[in-house]
Amino acid sequence: MINVRYPLVMSALLAAATASAQVQSPPAGNPPAPAPAPQAAPPASEAPTASVPYGAGLKVNLSPDGSKYFRIINWHQVWTRYNKNNTGSQRVAGDPESSTFDVGLRRSRVLIYAQLNPRFLIITHFGINNQNAVSGGVGIGDPGKKPQLFIHEAMVEYKVFKYMNIGAGLHYQNGVSRMTRASTLNFLAYDAPITNWPTIEKIDQFARWMGIYAKGRVGKFDYAVSVNDPFATNQALTPAAQPLNVADYNPRNSHKVYQGYFAYEFLDQEANLLPYQTGSYLGTKRVFNLGAGFMFNKDAMMSRTGAVPVPTPADPFTSVPNKLQNLGILSADLFYDTPINKDAGTALTAYAVYYNYSFGTNYVRNIGILNPSTAGGSSAIPGAGTLRGNAYPVVGTGSSTYLQAGYLLPTNTLGEKARLQPYAAWMHGNYDGLKAIGSKDVNVYDLGANLLLDGHNAKFTLNYRARPDYSNPQDVNYRPEITLQTMIFL
Structure with missing residues (x-):
């Protein structure tokens, strides 16, 4: 206890002495200290300047000439949505919404x-x-928690000569279309149509290939x-579990996937x-640009x-009538992006793409992005x-x-700190499987x-979507989605 009190008492005495020295009067006979000179006025603040372009971003040069470097890009896209x-549909089983x-x-x-x-x-x-409160995670019994952090791409590339680079690994050098190779950092619309x-x-693994x-x-x-x-996909599927004359992915597929995309760049x-x-x-x-691609x-x-024998045989792949079919996709697209009035800062962006899909007999696939429901919806x-x-x-x-177009409004529309770019998009699907049951496109x-x-480094996007509800394929209704x-x- 003495060891604790001693430094405390000494600290108090030193503090008191210091305070006394700060306030005591000057000695008699000495003139008072001169008043301090007035401080110079602070320099006037400069007028605000325009935002500096982001450029290379978080780039670290590893050599003086910049030939060796690495760059890190980090991004989040957060959706606040009414659907x-x-x-x-049920948010979770037993909770209809x-x-x-x-x-x-x-x-x-x-x-x-x-x-x-x-x-x-x-x-x-x-x-x-695609994580929300009810899906996208891998928590045991809690399907919205702890989403899977996974590798999207891991690839290496070597420049063989002026006109060719080769690479290998888990990659995104996709075929089919320009939008199949889209960056998710600078979409015109709030998202891709997923048909791409x-x-x-x-x-594939989230649109990537090995x-x-x-x-x-x-x-x-x-x-x-x-x-x-x-x-490998559909590992639990057998012909016995398939609807008649409706194709799905072959669980025993081991053939290579060939794909490519080719574009001619007329301007820049x-x-x-x-x-x-x-x-x-x-x-x-x-x-x-005009482009075309294939897969x-x-x-x-x-x-x-054909019919499934009763009882179901031990090996349905050999005893249930079935056929294998090739997957083939062709596309053609056009991309146009140009300034309209450089002084005003206006610009036009337009994109159009056509896909021809061959997935086998009457194949159709339903997809709901960042789906807010986990049950129901037959x-x-x-x-x-x-x-x-x-x-x-x-x-x-x-x-x-798929068609989309957007127009960048003049710089003075919202002042110097923000720009506004309205857009519109339309997707049309003409699928054999819908025609087979008498449904609409x-x-x-x-x-x-x-x-x-x-x-694109910092932006808000507000999107209104009118989406078809095929719960009754003979009476399709449209449902609204509003997404911010x-x-x-960075």
Whole structure:
């Protein structure tokens, strides 16, 4: 106790002495100290300047000339949404909800890429997608918790010569269309239509492939081709469990997947170091591209063609009538992005794509992005999957068309600190499986606007969607979705 009191007493005495010295009068006979000189007025603050372009962002040079470097990109896209659910949807089993207001993580990602020199490139991309309070996680008994942090891309690339780079690993050098290779950082609309990733989470891993690729540019001609292994999928499926004459992914598929995309760049050339295609340049480039692509996978699909024997045999693959069918996709697209009036800062962005899908007999697939429901929503479309929440027929054997256009308003519309870019989009799906049951084609309408606080690096997007509800395929009704996306990437 003495050891504690001693330093406390000494500290108090020192503090008192210091305070006394600060307030005591000057000694007699000495003139008082002169008053301090008046302080100079602080310099006038400079007028605010325009936002500095983001440029290379979080880039670290590893050599004086910058030939060796790495860059880190981090982004979050948060959705606050009102959704009118499909008929019969339940938030969780036993909790029916005709509409939902929720918050979710559409994407939360980190991308790192580095170059030892212009001949070598490495990309590492990881993150999560589509987590809300009821789904997207892997918690035991709590399906919305602890979403799976997984590798999106892990690839290495080597420049063989001027016109060709080759790479391998888990990659995003996709075929089919420009939007199949889309960057999620600079969409024009609030999200992709998902028709652009027609095999997502089936024979690919979240639109990524395990394989090898070649890419390059010859003059104004840009290309990317790849050979990949299909991921094993539908492992519990047998022909005995399939609807009659409705194809699904073949669980015994081991054939390579071939794909490619080719584009001719009539005006400005786009960067092709990374595989991510820009959605809107906000008037910084004049781009006019025509593109075409393909995907092919032999015997990727399987369909039952006859009755299932009773009792069901031990090996239904050999005893239940079935056939294997190839998966083939073709596309053609057009992308146009140009400043309209550079002084006013206006710009136009437009994109159009046509897909021809061959997934086998009457194949249709329902998908609901960041689905707010986990139960209910029965579907009368054979083999298409549930129609809970916001799901609808997104892809299928047949064709689809997607159009979008946006206009960047003048810089003085909202003042110096923000820009406004309204847009509209339309997706049309013409699928054999819907025709087979006498249902209508798919139409999805989007109308929205981007509020750009610092270009695409910091923005809000407000989107209104009219979405078809196929709970009764002979009487399709349209349900509204209103989504506010908050996005920042650094």
